[in-house]
Amino acid sequence: xxxxxxxxxDRIRQVMATEGDSVERNTRGFNEGRYESVDRxxxxxxxxxxxxxxKEDAIERLPELIEQVRATVxxxxxxxxxxxxxxxxxxxxxxxxxxxxxxxxxxxKSMTTEEIELxxxxxxxGCAVWETDLGEFVLQVADEAPSHLVAPAIHxxxxxxxxxxxxxxxxxxxxxxxxxxTAFARExxxxxxxxxxxxxxxxxxxxxxxxxxxxxTSEGNARKTVAVPNTHVAVAGVExxxxxxxDLQPFVELIARSGTGQDITxxxxxxxxxxxxxxxxxDDDGPIADxxxxxxxxxxxxxxxxxxMREDDQLRETLYCIRCSACANSCANFRSVGGHGFGGxxxxxxxxxxxxxxVHGRESTDDFNDLCTxxxxxxxxxxxxxxxxxxxxxxxxxxxxxxxxxxFDFLVEGLxxxxxxAGMDLQKRFFGNFATLAKLGSATAPVSNLAADLLPSRLLMxxxxxxxxxxxxxxxxxxxxxxWFRNRDVPRPVGADYHAxxxxxxxxxxxxxxxxxxxxxxxxxxxxxxxxPDVAASGRAPLSQGMIATAQEHAERVTADxxxxxxxxxxxxxxxxxxxxxxRGGYERLLDAERYEALAERSYEVFEYVYGLxxxxxxxxxxxxxxxxxxxxxxxxxxxxxxxxxxxxSYTTAxxxxxxxxxxxxDVECCGMAGSFGYKREYYELSMDVGDRxxxxxxxxxxxxxxxxxxxxxCLEQLDGLLARHPRHPLSLIAPNGSE
Amino acid sequence: xxxxxxxxxxxxxxxxxxxxxxxxxxxxxxLADVIDxxxxxxPLPFEAITLEGTDVVLEPTxxxxxxxxxxxxxxxxxxxxxxxxxxxxxxxxxxxxxxFPDRHVIVVRERDLVDDMATAFERLGERFRNGDGDAVxxxxxxxxxxxxxxxxxxxxxxxxxxxxxxxxxx
Numbered sequence: 001x002x003x004x005x006x007x008x009x010d011r012i013r014q015v016m017a018t019e020g021d022s023v024e025r026n027t028r029g030f031n032e033g034r035y036e037s038v039d040r041x042x043x044x045x046x047x048x049x050x051x052x053x054x055k056e057d058a059i060e061r062l063p064e065l066i067e068q069v070r071a072t073v074x075x076x077x078x079x080x081x082x083x084x085x086x087x088x089x090x091x092x093x094x095x096x097x098x099x100x101x102x103x104x105x106x107x108x109k110s111m112t113t114e115e116i117e118l119x120x121x122x123x124x125x126g127c128a129v130w131e132t133d134l135g136e137f138v139l140q141v142a143d144e145a146p147s148h149l150v151a152p153a154i155h156x157x158x159x160x161x162x163x164x165x166x167x168x169x170x171x172x173x174x175x176x177x178x179x180x181x182t183a184f185a186r187e188x189x190x191x192x193x194x195x196x197x198x199x200x201x202x203x204x205x206x207x208x209x210x211x212x213x214x215x216x217t218s219e220g221n222a223r224k225t226v227a228v229p230n231t232h233v234a235v236a237g238v239e240x241x242x243x244x245x246x247d248l249q250p251f252v253e254l255i256a257r258s259g260t261g262q263d264i265t266x267x268x269x270x271x272x273x274x275x276x277x278x279x280x281x282x283d284d285d286g287p288i289a290d291x292x293x294x295x296x297x298x299x300x301x302x303x304x305x306x307x308x309m310r311e312d313d314q315l316r317e318t319l320y321c322i323r324c325s326a327c328a329n330s331c332a333n334f335r336s337v338g339g340h341g342f343g344g345x346x347x348x349x350x351x352x353x354x355x356x357x358x359v360h361g362r363e364s365t366d367d368f369n370d371l372c373t374x375x376x377x378x379x380x381x382x383x384x385x386x387x388x389x390x391x392x393x394x395x396x397x398x399x400x401x402x403x404x405x406x407x408f409d410f411l412v413e414g415l416x417x418x419x420x421x422a423g424m425d426l427q428k429r430f431f432g433n434f435a436t437l438a439k440l441g442s443a444t445a446p447v448s449n450l451a452a453d454l455l456p457s458r459l460l461m462x463x464x465x466x467x468x469x470x471x472x473x474x475x476x477x478x479x480x481x482x483x484w485f486r487n488r489d490v491p492r493p494v495g496a497d498y499h500a501x502x503x504x505x506x507x508x509x510x511x512x513x514x515x516x517x518x519x520x521x522x523x524x525x526x527x528x529x530x531x532x533p534d535v536a537a538s539g540r541a542p543l544s545q546g547m548i549a550t551a552q553e554h555a556e557r558v559t560a561d562x563x564x565x566x567x568x569x570x571x572x573x574x575x576x577x578x579x580x581x582x583x584r585g586g587y588e589r590l591l592d593a594e595r596y597e598a599l600a601e602r603s604y605e606v607f608e609y610v611y612g613l614x615x616x617x618x619x620x621x622x623x624x625x626x627x628x629x630x631x632x633x634x635x636x637x638x639x640x641x642x643x644x645x646x647x648x649x650s651y652t653t654a655x656x657x658x659x660x661x662x663x664x665x666x667d668v669e670c671c672g673m674a675g676s677f678g679y680k681r682e683y684y685e686l687s688m689d690v691g692d693r694x695x696x697x698x699x700x701x702x703x704x705x706x707x708x709x710x711x712x713x714x715c716l717e718q719l720d721g722l723l724a725r726h727p728r729h730p731l732s733l734i735a736p737n738g739s740e
Numbered sequence: 741x742x743x744x745x746x747x748x749x750x751x752x753x754x755x756x757x758x759x760x761x762x763x764x765x766x767x768x769x770x771l772a773d774v775i776d777x778x779x780x781x782x783p784l785p786f787e788a789i790t791l792e793g794t795d796v797v798l799e800p801t802x803x804x805x806x807x808x809x810x811x812x813x814x815x816x817x818x819x820x821x822x823x824x825x826x827x828x829x830x831x832x833x834x835x836x837x838x839x840f841p842d843r844h845v846i847v848v849r850e851r852d853l854v855d856d857m858a859t860a861f862e863r864l865g866e867r868f869r870n871g872d873g874d875a876v877x878x879x880x881x882x883x884x885x886x887x888x889x890x891x892x893x894x895x896x897x898x899x900x901x902x903x904x905x906x907x908x909x910x
Contacts, residue, residue: 001784026885076873135886136893151886178887181892185887190895210868220882227835235791245868249861264822266896270864272873280802287799312839320791414771441833654742 002674005427005466008367015341016689017145019155023338029330029705031669034381035263040263041253050250051252052385058242059310065208066240066301072211077274078297082238085304090121092300093233095198097125100198100231106189108215108222110202111149111159111323112235112302115346115359118200127731128296132221134185141168147339149325150259191479191606193281194282199225203236204322205251205577206299211272213299216255218266222419226271230279231296238301251322251665254383257592258324260600263574273297279366291495318354320384326389327351327378331370332670332690343644347615350388353395365395370683373674375641376546387690390589396546400424427466431676434553435506435537441476442510449475468684470685472721474511481509482517485532485651496529500609503563504543505576506537507713518735519575519606521688525736526624540577543586545676555590559599562687571605575731578675579710581607581642605643606731607652614658625732626660631707636698636721637730638666640712641674650731652711659734664703668694671710687718744820744853745904751823753848755880756892757846757900764788764908768810771856773797774901776843780804781836781890784847788908800837805849811837811897815848815878818904821856822879826864828872842898849905 001076038044058065070080083089097105105127107113110182119129119140131140135153139146142164146152153161156179165181166174169188175181195200201222205214215222225233242248245344248270256262274295278288309315328334328349331342339348344356344364350372356364372392382388402422408679430503432439441448451457452473481504500523508516516532539554562572574580583603587596604612614620626633633654639649653663670689675684698708698719707728710716742750749759762770767789781796796812797804813834815825825846829835837843854860864875884897892898 076871132895134884135885138886161887177889178889181887182884182891186894193895206814210873212868218883219894221894223835223876224895225838227829227839228801245859252861253857260885265825266878266882268877268881270868270873270875270877271829272868275835275874276831277827277829277857277874278831278833280805280836282802282806284802287801288836289799561905590848691839 002463004255005680005682009685012337012341012682012686015337019338019694020689021335022155022728024221024335025599026151027148027329027335027338028324030151030260031335032640033135034258034326034329035674036542037257037261037263041257047250047254048383048385050315051383051693052320052324054250055384056237059239059316059319059367062241062307063237063245066238066692068208069206069211069241069299069301072726073273073297073299076211076272078211078299080299080301082301083303086116089116089235089300089302089304090118092298093235093653094120094121094125095197096231096233096298097122097127099198102127102231104192104195104199105129105137105198105356106132106196106229107200107219108202108225108548109152110200110235111146112202112237113200113706114146116235116302116304117479118235130189130196132193132225133217133219134182137185137189138164141165142430145340147343147348147490148328149323149339149347151325152291155340155343157631163337171467173625184409189377193224193228194223194280195416196229198231198233199229200233200235202510203234203240204235204255204443205248206241207245208241209242211247212251212270213266213273214246214248215269216265217269220267223267226269226273226275227277228280230293232273232275233298233300234273235300236304238299238509239321240304250384251631255324257321258326258381258383264454268367273299278612284392286571289391290721305359312358313360314390315354317386318358320352320386321355322384324347324382324383326381327690330373330377330381330669331372332377332668333373335669336389336686336689337371342368344368350392351386354388354391357395361527362398363397366399369396369399371686373670373677375670375674377641381644388493390418393546394545395560397548403648413549426464427680428545428547430465431679432542432547432550433587434541434676438476438506438510442478442480443659444692445476445478449473462681463567466483466681467679470684470716471679474717476510477513478514481513482532482534483519484513485520492530493524493527496527498528498571498613499569500571501529501533501535501562501571503574504532504535504649505574508575509603512713512729515731517730518729519738522610522731522735523573526610529535531565533561533565537588538582539677540578540582543582548590551586552590559591559595562599566598566602570602572599573604573609575606576607577640577643577646577648578714584646603645605648605651610734611651611655614655622736625735626662627735629661631720631728631733632705633661634706635661635663635733636666636706637663637704637706638668638671638694638698638708638710638715640710640715641670643711656730661733664706666694666697667699671715671718672714673714675714676715678718688722691718696717707733744855745850748818748820748823748853749904751820752812753823754904755823757823757880757902760903760907762903763906766851767903767905768794770903773846774837774845774903775812776809778808778842779810779812780808780837781816782830782832782837784814785816785828786814786847786849786905789847789905798832800833804839805836808837808841809839810843811839812845812847813838815846816852816875817856817860818848818853819852819857819860819877820853822859824877824879825827826860827878830877835874835876838878839896842893843899843901844898845901845903846878847903847909851907
């Protein structure tokens with residue numbers, strides 16, 4: 001196990017060192033571009049809803065639509081072949097190449113052809129295969145795999161590409177600039193296109209009613225690949241089919257924005273092959289239009305595990321994916337390692353786990369599935385609203401169990417959750433059972449803290465559990481938050497307008513009771529009658545490790561513990577954003593609708609609640625205002641990733657500003673710590689690389705003197721390690737009596 | 741309030757497409773000003789204007805396709821919101837003329853402009869279902885960022901120029 005962790009850490013370190021800078025630079029551009037571009041869309045959310053509905057319907061009716069496509073394309077004059085798997089598809093295309101005596105095949109970019117490794121099959125048949133998309137061409141020359149769904153060579157810098165081309169092609173004048181490299185490729189590939197016997201493309205979408213292929217490109221190579229040779233093969237996964245031509249419209253407006261941040265790509269080809277453009281025979285002297293050469297079109301629709309994915313309730317959503325790469329560009333971890341780190345055999349980024357598990361088998365997710373931390377920043381960016389973190393959690397659970405894909409639909413069938421399997425990774429089991437650990441650690445504090453921090457303990461923890469020795473461990477407090485509240489000598493208020501339970505999450509209860517105390521004092525100062533009962537841990541920790549059954553147990557206990565309070569009209573106020581995200585999001589998957597809604601509807605993030613109270617007339621006089629703050633009134637605020645996805649960042653900012661603080665906010669997707677992730681030996685360096693972006697933002701001249709506040713436990717831990725200043729929880733700024 | 745034509749022109753320019761406005765009567769002169777020779781093209785599907793008798797070669801050979809500096813073709817729709825033009829694929833080779841040469845001159849009529857993509861798809865939907873099913877939504881010149889920076893003129897044109905023909909006087 002320890003050597004496996006070392007191997008992973010080494011691999012990640014290697015990729016970060018050689019490719020990290022280039023990947024980060026490119027994905028940052030795509031990420032920022034997407035935010036700007038979708039902002040220009042009127043009602044972006046409505047577009048996503050429509051796109052989602054179309055895909056849901058299409059996948060639901062897929063068998064019928066496949067037959068409709070077959071009929072329509074054959075009516076247009078083409079041929080349709082539905083291939084069971086990669087071997088089947090390759091065999092078909094090889095036979096076609098053989099029949100045509102094809103010597104040269106040119107391709108436009110198609111991840112599906114990468115999935116089936118078509119190029120190898122054609123080369124084995126004796127064809128020269130040329131990638132005409134420039135990024136793919138670079139990879140072909142370098143003999144490398146793509147590192148990104150849309151921009152496959154972003155791990156290479158211009159200098160690296162120039163060196164590669166100069167070495168491989170040995171041109172008369174050395175190539176240096178981007179223009180020179182592009183001009184060279186254009187000419188080189190242009191010649192091959194002219195010679196080509198067969199053109200191979202993918203398809204972004206295929207319409208069932210008109211037999212139309214939509215290709216979203218910028219270079220013009222796909223247009224040439226289709227127009228010049230007289231034989232065209234399109235390879236597309238069955239999930240590419242949409243019912244009608246008009247269904248294309250929302251996707252046409254979303255895909256470029258979601259991918260690289262352009263409003264639309266240079267070319268969206270919509271063609272219903274065989275196309276009416278005459279093919280070009282460059283050996284011919286006569287006018288092109290006179291050439292009576294007939295066109296031949298073959299559509300290879302690929303199954304390769306997709307129909308099984310469709311039957312799998314948890315993996316089905318993956319099929320809605322339009323391969324835009326938004327989930328890669330918005331992923332803090334992906335930005336550091338790219339697709340060679342955060343990817344499988346073919347696919348990369350957040351959705352890669354779903355794809356790889358579905359088409360290549362669960363084992364191909366082993367190396368990278370854990371790179372998804374569940375930070376949820378990708379969820380709002382997905383144009384078809386796929387719950388990407390959930391799919392990654394489900395596959396993680398299946399990996400823990402060694403289960404057959406799709407056979408353990410226990411969540412839906414109500415199978416009694418049993419213990420996590422005996423062979424499960426010890427590190428995951430350790431972090432997943434953090435609730436037990438915290439309880440024990442608190443009960444035996446301060447001895448537990450002293451013992452844990454001894455060097456031999458740290459070395460053992462690193463060796464056996466993979467807890468990186470460079471991380472500061474949390475310190476357990478002897479008196480828990482719940483105990484403190486119970487032991488208070490404060491009379492319960494009578495006739496209060498509001499009643500709230502302050503949820504004792506694991507960190508607030510056992511480790512940072514100060515913020516729990518600050519929450520209680522703040523709410524009481526605003527006229528709320530507060531309770532802090534003993535409530536089970538939320539299940540966030542086991543869910544992150546893929547321990548769905550355990551998480552479900554926790555969800556049931558939490559609901560049972562809080563039920564009497566909800567019935568008595570209490571609100572539930574959560575301090576830790578990841579626990580609130582659990583209740584508002586995760587619980588929907590783990591509980592029946594009624595119980596989930598009863599709890600989720602009454603649950604609030606603490607500043608969301610304070611904001612509500614102030615808006616409804618509560619008097620902030622008793623709270624600490626900026627002018628009386630001991631750290632000055634300038635604040636740099638980092639909102640927790642899941643908190644931002646829930647749309648809750650603005651409440652903290654608004655309340656702080658109302659109390660006179662000047663607030664600047666961070667602009668990163670995630671701090672990098674993500675619960676247990678940053679503690680793990682194999683991911684420590686990646687976590688710090690991600691955190692570095694946040695550190696930079698908080699060390700600019702404008703931010704360097706500000707008090708740093710963060711809402712999340714993980715963020716506070718990470719910032720504490722990254723900065724010289726100690727970060728604080730925003731509650732500590734506003735609570736009465738300056739409680740710390 | 742911008743007119744639809746003004747919006748179209750603004751967005752064309754923002755995607756690096758130069759703009760010339762002309763009338764059917766002045767079309768030939770306007771065209772002569774914007775093409776580079778040797779120029780190839782495909783017949784325009786319009787009544788009031790034609791490429792016949794201009795310097796644009798209408799039935800190019802493969803050699804002429806390769807050597808052309810400029811291609812002139814029609815767009816059957818213009819989408820104002822994006823600065824997008826809808827190009828046809830015809831048996832006369834319009835797709836090729838607008839793809840191979842470095843400069844693409846696109847002739848579009850003011851009456852064929854629509855506001856947004858939804859309207860464009862409504863119009864195209866009817867045509868596609870009637871068997872007329874080849875179009876390219878083209879926005880600006882061909883481009884790539886794969887070589888480390890944004891470069892225009894990859895496998896397709898490097899320059900695009902729209903010639904917008906006003907509605908004829910009734």
